[in-house]
Amino acid sequence: MRIESLRNVRAAALCGALLLGALAPGMAHADADVETRNKQAVSQAFDRWAAGGNSFFRDILTPDVLWTIKGSGPSAGVYRGVDAFVAEAVQPFAARLSEPVRPVSKQVWADGEHVIIQWDGTGMARDGQPYRNSYAWIFRMRDGKAYEVSAYLDLPAYDDVLQRIPDPA
Incomplete structure (x- = not known):
């Protein structure tokens, strides 16, 4: 390779490295902004x-969401x-409650396009028995939704309400 060509290759490599170095902090900043916005959207909801x-659920989920309840059981x-x-998971459960489940505590973390929320919820079943559960939900976000x-939760506690309380419909 001629010396002139070698100098051009080195100059191009140096320019590329400088350009990448200049853009990388902006990319990290953009990711941090997305994380902050996603975390804020979930926390506010x-x-x-x-x-x-x-x-x-309608505030924070996209219409085409893919929701997976992890674990085994019905x-x-x-x-x-x-x-x-x-229609298939929320309403049948909510119909068996006299007081809806409400979050009573939460911790929220964001990492890239993911928001992780660990929360505890309480409600009251129609038979007067309290419902308590702990949840961990991992959201993969796009445009704030x-x-x-x-979704991870104590499925036996959830299923107990569905099996114990007749569907009022």
Whole structure:
């Protein structure tokens, strides 16, 4: 290789390294901004729910969400779309409660496009028995809404309400 060509290759490599070095901090800053916005969107939706709101799932989920309840048992499974999830998992459970589940504590973390929320919730079943559960939900976010969710909870406590209390419908 001629010396002139070698100098051009070195100059191009140096320019590339300088450009990458100049862009990388901005990329990290952009990721931090997305994490902050996603964490804030989830936290605010939970705060509205805890204060008595009833539109949490429609507020924070995309219409085509893929919601997976992890574990084994009758309620574990995959729900495709917010309408299916609400109709098949949320409403049958909520119908068996005299007081809806409300978050009473939460911890929220964000990492890239993921928001992780660990929360405790309480409610009251129609038979007067309290319902308490602990949850960990992992949201994969896009444009401030979750489009994939992995949900972890004490499924026997959840399933107990579904089996113990008759469906009022």
